[in-house]
Each structure stands twice: as structure tokens, then as C-alpha cells.
Amino acid sequence: MLFPRSKAILVLVFVSAAVAVAIGGPYIGASTESIAEAAKPNYKEFPHSAKAHQIECSSCHKFPSDNWNKVRTGTDAFPDATEYPRHESCLKCHMQQFFKGAKPNICSICHTNPSPRDATRHPFPNPREIFDASPKGKTATSDFVVGFPHDKHIDIVAGHTSKSRVFVNAAFTSVRKPFAEESCSVCHKTVLPQDKSDDEYITKPPATIGDGFWLKKGTFKSAPTGHTTCFTCHSADTGILPAPQTCAACHQLKPPQPAGDFDAKFAATLGVENKMMFDSWRRRSSAGTFRHEWFSHAELSCATCHNVLKMDTAKPETTKVGIASCATCHATPTSDDGGALNYEIDSRTKTPTFQCVKCHITFGKMAIPTSHTDAIKAAATVK
Ligand code: HEC
Ligand code: HEC
Ligand code: HEC
Ligand code: HEC
Ligand code: HEC
Ligand code: HEC
Ligand code: HEC
Ligand code: HEC
Ligand code: HEC
Numbered sequence: 001m002l003f004p005r006s007k008a009i010l011v012l013v014f015v016s017a018a019v020a021v022a023i024g025g026p027y028i029g030a031s032t033e034s035i036a037e038a039a040k041p042n043y044k045e046f047p048h049s050a051k052a053h054q055i056e057c058s059s060c061h062k063f064p065s066d067n068w069n070k071v072r073t074g075t076d077a078f079p080d081a082t083e084y085p086r087h088e089s090c091l092k093c094h095m096q097q098f099f100k101g102a103k104p105n106i107c108s109i110c111h112t113n114p115s116p117r118d119a120t121r122h123p124f125p126n127p128r129e130i131f132d133a134s135p136k137g138k139t140a141t142s143d144f145v146v147g148f149p150h151d152k153h154i155d156i157v158a159g160h161t162s163k164s165r166v167f168v169n170a171a172f173t174s175v176r177k178p179f180a181e182e183s184c185s186v187c188h189k190t191v192l193p194q195d196k197s198d199d200e201y202i203t204k205p206p207a208t209i210g211d212g213f214w215l216k217k218g219t220f221k222s223a224p225t226g227h228t229t230c231f232t233c234h235s236a237d238t239g240i241l242p243a244p245q246t247c248a249a250c251h252q253l254k255p256p257q258p259a260g261d262f263d264a265k266f267a268a269t270l271g272v273e274n275k276m277m278f279d280s281w282r283r284r285s286s287a288g289t290f291r292h293e294w295f296s297h298a299e300l301s302c303a304t305c306h307n308v309l310k311m312d313t314a315k316p317e318t319t320k321v322g323i324a325s326c327a328t329c330h331a332t333p334t335s336d337d338g339g340a341l342n343y344e345i346d347s348r349t350k351t352p353t354f355q356c357v358k359c360h361i362t363f364g365k366m367a368i369p370t371s372h373t374d375a376i377k378a379a380a381t382v383k
Contacts, residue, residue, distance in 0.1 A: 078235070126227070261284050
């Protein structure tokens with residue numbers, strides 16, 4: 001990505017300042033806000049969590065970016081934040097880091113091959129389709145979570161998906177869709193479905209797989225990775241708040257995340273490239289192997305396992321699925337009735353090293369939680 005000549009003035013300023021520093025000239029732009037060189041940060045990664053960075057999002061992010069109608073084109077394009085903040089957003093405080101050595105570390109946050117003449121940049125993390133495919137995007141993790149209030153939306157998002165009118169907009173029509181689960185699929189689709197294929201695995205499992213775990217198709221549901229759906233309604237045109245430029249109305253700094261039922265080393269052996277899917281897997285804090293597409297699961301109402309009215313998507317403890325949602329089928333009054341949970345608890349009791357693999361990847365090696373033994377007790381007393 002090269003940038004137009006009109007930006008040449010900035011290059012000039014930048015180059016002359018660099019030269020001044022190199023020849024030991026007076027420090028340009030020193031201010032009380034400049035940062036001591038002795039500090040330990042290496043300036044290779046940008047943390048939104050740094051105290052000094054917790055300022056108005058708009059002091060760095062411009063909305064819309066100049067390139068919004070170049071990263072997406074035609075009818076796919078909409079005003080969006082699709083470019084890195086400019087030098088001005090950092091210089092006030094980071095003059096020293098910008099002029100440190102031939103290739104200052106700080107440049108590589110945004111640039112692929114930093115130099116006073118090379119403006120080439122990594123793709124910005126939005127749109128994710130482009131970013132995820134880049135070397136930087138493959139390993140990047142977000143500093144944020146998104147708080148999406150399902151309760152305020154599920155009755156206004158329509159289930160049908162014609163491109164021009166994806167949504168029934170409460171503000172513009174009196175037709176309110178009743179709570180309908182087909183609306184969930186506007187934002188959540190089955191990832192890599194098995195559909196009519198005979199092969200249930202995403203990639204070929206090793207011949208020695210036996211009862212061992214290997215990732216199956218249709219395990220995960222997708223979630224929005226960007227603004228396409230949200231900004232259909234939250235735009236300057238509709239005036240529905242929060243407005244698109246009020247980033248912090250939807251993005252919140254990520255709180256500490258619970259351990260996921262996920263094993264990064266094992267996952268790397270699967271030979272699957274799908275960043276969005278692995279992000280979901282990492283966040284699975286109940287059952288890592290649970291397959292949405294499996295027919296006896298897919299027939300169930302989403303509400304069997306997800307209470308969207310009580311969920312705050314920014315708080316992982318509120319999105320966890322409890323074992324009670326599985327126990328109705330996988331816990332039985334006695335072990336002879338074939339319950340998978342009964343079988344695994346029995347096996348663990350007999351053999352302390354037994355690993356539970358039906359629903360788990362890493363959790364199955366840990367101690368049996370009381371929620372599980374309680375579920376067995378409950379199943380035994382029902383009938
Ligand atoms: C001091 C400047 C600065 C401020 C203030 C700032 N950002 Fe950023 N933001 C950046 C930079 C630089 C990047 C690119 C970082 C990277 O790609 O490693 C970025 C990237 C992002 C990303 C994509 C990467 C990720 O972690 O998900 C999101 C989302 C984002 N910013 C949202 C916000 C929101 C929301 C706010 C306000 C609450 C905000 N930013 C405030 C500088 C800033
Ligand atoms: C209002 C002042 C301010 C602005 C604006 C600002 N920073 Fe910072 N930045 C700081 C301070 C203070 C620290 C903490 C330094 C330390 O830890 O000693 C910091 C730390 C950092 C670090 C080091 C993080 C670490 O722990 O390794 C990076 C990288 C960084 N900033 C990049 C940027 C970039 C890029 C921009 C512009 C998009 C920017 N900053 C804008 C004040 C600012
Ligand atoms: C926070 C992200 C960020 C950081 C850090 C950053 N740049 Fe940039 N850089 C940009 C953006 C965005 C542009 C395009 C500006 C525009 O088009 O107005 C740019 C433009 C440039 C250009 C083209 C001329 C210009 O100013 O428009 C050069 C050369 C350049 N950067 C070099 C560097 C070097 C060298 C460093 C480190 C000392 C650096 N940049 C640090 C984001 C960054
Ligand atoms: C307009 C888009 C939209 C609609 C419609 C929608 N959701 Fe969501 N959903 C989201 C977003 C955004 C998130 C947060 C994703 C994230 O954190 O990255 C989310 C998160 C979730 C999660 C939590 C995922 C996790 O992190 O564990 C569940 C479960 C969920 N939605 C179920 C549903 C169900 C069931 C419906 C239908 C009743 C529904 N959603 C309708 C956008 C939507
Ligand atoms: C069908 C149109 C529509 C779509 C699509 C939509 N929203 Fe909304 N959103 C609304 C309306 C209308 C409100 C105001 C609801 C109210 O106040 O009862 C709202 C309110 C909100 C609020 C503020 C809630 C509050 O407590 O004040 C947030 C945050 C939000 N939406 C985020 C999102 C995100 C994130 C997405 C995309 C995943 C999204 N919205 C997609 C129509 C939509
Ligand atoms: C109406 C709600 C809403 C507003 C306002 C909003 N975003 Fe987002 N943003 C989302 C959702 C939802 C996603 C996709 C889900 C996710 O990232 O967890 C997203 C994704 C992103 C991404 C892609 C990287 C990532 O973390 O997945 C970036 C970058 C981003 N937003 C930056 C911004 C910036 C900058 C602003 C303000 C100019 C902004 N957003 C305003 C809801 C919003
Ligand atoms: C039988 C229970 C069950 C049913 C029915 C169910 N889910 Fe889930 N879902 C789960 C479990 C378990 C998880 C993993 C939650 C965790 O560990 O955080 C999950 C996770 C999710 C996630 C996060 C991404 C992922 O795959 O981890 C979304 C989004 C989601 N479900 C949407 C839906 C939607 C939409 C429906 C209805 C079409 C649905 N679910 C039906 C059990 C169920
Ligand atoms: C039918 C599916 C299923 C089986 C079989 C199963 N689990 Fe779980 N496991 C879950 C669910 C769902 C959760 C989330 C628990 C909750 O919050 O109710 C969970 C959570 C856990 C946790 C996390 C701690 C916690 O309380 O959230 C551990 C550890 C665990 N299971 C271990 C095991 C062990 C050991 C076995 C074998 C004896 C086992 N599980 C068998 C579904 C299962
Ligand atoms: C309505 C009954 C029902 C509910 C509720 C249910 N399951 Fe299942 N599940 C089944 C049936 C039937 C099978 C196929 C027989 C088997 O493998 O036990 C199955 C299979 C599975 C499999 C193996 C899938 C495969 O492709 O091999 C896993 C893992 C699983 N369930 C986990 C869960 C978890 C975790 C929950 C709770 C979040 C849950 N199930 C809730 C009925 C259910």
C-alpha cells in the first residue's frame with residue numbers, strides 16, 4: 001500500500017527531524033509527556049491497556065478512515081475505521097521512540113519494512129478477512145471484548161437475509177418480528193459444516209485415532225468479526241445510537257479470561273487454518289468438543305443451552321453453558337442406562353488416570369467438578 005504524493009510534506013518533516021537526532025542536534029519535540037529512554041518496554045506491540053493510552057478512542061482512530069471505500073468496494077463498502085492511526089496520534093508522547101536507531105521498533109506496529117521512505121503497512125485489523133490472512137494477523141489477539149446486548153436486538157433483527165433489507169428496523173417500521181431463533185443465524189452460522197458430506201472430520205485424523213479426539217465439522221458457531229451487520233443500523237444515516245464513531249460503546253478492554261477447554265499444541269497438529277474458529281475454541285469454558293451441527297443437538301432450541309436475555313457478551317462467566325443443559329441426555333439414573341457422564345465418572349473412579357474425552361480437551365485431565373457429580377445425583381432422583 002503506497003500513499004499519495006500529497007503526504008510528501010509529512011515525510012519531509014519526519015526525515016529532517018530524524019537527521020537532527022542522528023547528528024546530535026537539539027532534541028525536537030521534547031515535552032513533559034515524553035517517555036524516559038530507560039523504561040523497559042520494547043515498543044513492539046501496542047497495548048490499549050497502558051494507562052496513558054486509555055484516552056478518547058478518537059484521539060487515535062479516525063472515523064471514517066480515508067480508505068474505507070478501497071478496502072471494501074461497491075455495495076459492500078460502508079464508512080468504517082479501516083486504517084491505522086497516524087503519526088500525530090503518537091508523536092506527542094513518543095518522539096523519542098520514533099527517532100530511535102535506524103529502524104525504531106515502534107514503527108513495526110504499523111509498518112512492514114519501516115524506513116523514512118517506505119510507508120507499506122500491515123493490513124489494519126479491520127476488515128478481519130484481510131488482516132487474518134496476513135503474517136501479523138495470524139497471531140494477533142484483540143485487546144477488546146464486545147458488549148452486545150442481545151435482549152435489545154433479538155426482536156428487531158429479522159430472520160431473512162436479503163442483502164438490501166437484512167433487518168426490520170424498529171425505528172422505521174411498525175412491524176416487529178416476534179422473538180425468533182432464525183434471527184440468530186443472521187450473526188451466528190455453523191462454521192465449516194459437515195452438511196451432506198460423509199466425512200465428519202475437518203482434516204484427516206491419524207490412522208491411530210481410535211477413541212481419541214479429532215476436530216469435527218460443524219462444532220463451532222461463528223460470531224460477527226466486524227461492523228458489517230452492526231453498522232447496517234448503527235450509522236449516521238439511521239441515527240440509531242450508539243453511533244459508529246463511539247467505539248467504546250461497544251468495545252471494552254478485555255477482562256481476565258477463564259481457562260478455555262483448548263490445547264494450543266494439539267490444535268496446531270490439526271492442520272486447520274481458520275483464525276475465527278480458533279478464537280471461539282479458546283473461549284470455550286465449558287465443553288470444547290460440543291458439536292452444534294450434530295443432529296440431536298441441532299434440533300434443540302438455542303435457548304436450551306443459551307439464555308441470551310441474561311448474557312453479557314463482555315463477561316465470559318455469563319456466557320458459559322452449564323452441565324445441566326447436557327445432563328438431560330448425557331446423564332442417566334444408573335450407569336447401565338448408558339449416560340456418557342456416568343460412564344466417564346465411573347471410569348475415573350476406577351482408574352484415577354482416566355481422561356474424560358467425550359466433552360473435553362484439557363478439562364478431562366482435571367479433577368471431577370461437583371457440578372458433574374451433582375448432575376448424576378439429580379438424574380438418579382428424577383425417575
Ligand atoms: C493512543 C492511541 C489509541 C487509542 C487512544 C485507541 N487506539 Fe485502538 N488502536 C491503536 C493502534 C496503534 C492500533 C493498532 C494496533 C495493532 O495493530 O497492533 C489499534 C487497534 C485497535 C483495534 C484492533 C486491535 C485489537 O486489539 O482488537 C481495535 C478494536 C481498537 N483499536 C479499538 C479501540 C477503541 C475501542 C478505543 C477506545 C476505547 C481505542 N482503540 C483507542 C491506537 C489507539
Ligand atoms: C498521551 C501520551 C501517549 C500517547 C498519545 C501514546 N502513548 Fe504510547 N505510551 C505512553 C506511555 C506513558 C507509555 C508507558 C511507557 C512505559 O511503560 O514506560 C506508553 C507505552 C507505549 C508502548 C510500549 C508498551 C509496552 O509495554 O511495551 C508502545 C508500543 C506505545 N506506547 C505505542 C504507542 C503508539 C503507536 C501510539 C500512537 C498510536 C502511542 N503509543 C500513543 C504514552 C502515550
Ligand atoms: C500507529 C501506526 C504507525 C506507526 C507507529 C508509524 N506509522 Fe508511519 N504511517 C502510518 C500511517 C497510517 C501512514 C499513512 C498516513 C497518511 O496516509 O496520511 C504512515 C505513513 C508513513 C510514511 C509515508 C509518509 C507519510 O508520513 O505519510 C512513512 C515514510 C512512514 N509512515 C514511516 C514510519 C516510520 C519510519 C515509523 C517509525 C519511526 C512509523 N512510520 C511509525 C502509521 C504508522
Ligand atoms: C446482530 C447480531 C447478533 C444476533 C442477531 C445474535 N447475536 Fe449472539 N452475539 C453477537 C455478538 C456480536 C456476540 C459477541 C461475540 C464476541 O464476543 O466476539 C454474540 C455472542 C453470542 C454468544 C456468546 C458466545 C461466547 O462467547 O461464548 C452466544 C451463545 C450467542 N451470541 C447466541 C445467540 C443466540 C442464541 C441468538 C438468537 C436468539 C443470537 N446470539 C443472536 C451478535 C448477535
Ligand atoms: C436491526 C438494527 C440493529 C442492528 C443490526 C444492530 N443494532 Fe444495536 N441497536 C439497535 C437499536 C434500535 C438500539 C436501541 C435499542 C434500545 O435502546 O432499546 C440498539 C442499541 C445498541 C446498543 C446500546 C444498548 C444500550 O444499552 O443502550 C449497543 C451497545 C448495540 N446496539 C450494539 C450493537 C452491535 C455490537 C451490533 C452488531 C453485532 C448491533 N448493535 C446491531 C439496532 C440494531
Ligand atoms: C455498534 C457497535 C460497535 C461500534 C460503535 C464500533 N465497533 Fe468495532 N466491532 C464491533 C463488533 C461487534 C466487532 C466484531 C466482534 C469482535 O471484535 O469481537 C468489531 C470489530 C472491530 C475491529 C476488528 C478487530 C477485532 O477486534 O476483531 C476493529 C479494528 C474495530 N472493531 C474498531 C473499531 C473502532 C476504531 C471503532 C470506532 C471508530 C469501532 N470499532 C466502533 C462493534 C462495534
Ligand atoms: C445442547 C446445547 C446447545 C445448543 C442447543 C446450542 N448451543 Fe451454542 N454452545 C453450546 C456450548 C456448550 C458452547 C460452548 C460455550 C462455552 O464453552 O463458552 C456453545 C457456544 C456457542 C457460541 C460461541 C461459539 C462457539 O461455537 O463456541 C455461539 C455463537 C453459539 N453457541 C450459538 C448458538 C446458537 C445460535 C444456537 C441455536 C441455533 C446454539 N448455540 C445452540 C451449547 C449449545
Ligand atoms: C456431557 C458432557 C460432559 C462430560 C461427559 C464431562 N464434562 Fe466436564 N464439563 C461439561 C460442561 C458443560 C462444563 C461446564 C460446567 C458448568 O459450569 O456447569 C464442564 C466443566 C468441567 C470442568 C471445568 C470446571 C468447572 O466447574 O467449570 C472440568 C475440570 C471438567 N468439566 C472435568 C470433567 C471430567 C474430569 C469429566 C469426566 C469424569 C468430565 N468433565 C465429563 C461437560 C462435560
Ligand atoms: C437432547 C439430548 C441431548 C442434549 C441436551 C445434549 N446432547 Fe450431546 N448428544 C446427544 C446424542 C443422542 C448424541 C449421540 C450419541 C452419543 O454420542 O452419545 C450426542 C453426542 C454428543 C457428542 C459426540 C458428538 C460426536 O460427533 O461424536 C458430544 C461431544 C456431546 N454430545 C456433548 C454434549 C454437551 C457438551 C452437551 C451440553 C452442552 C450435550 N451434548 C447436550 C444428545 C444430546
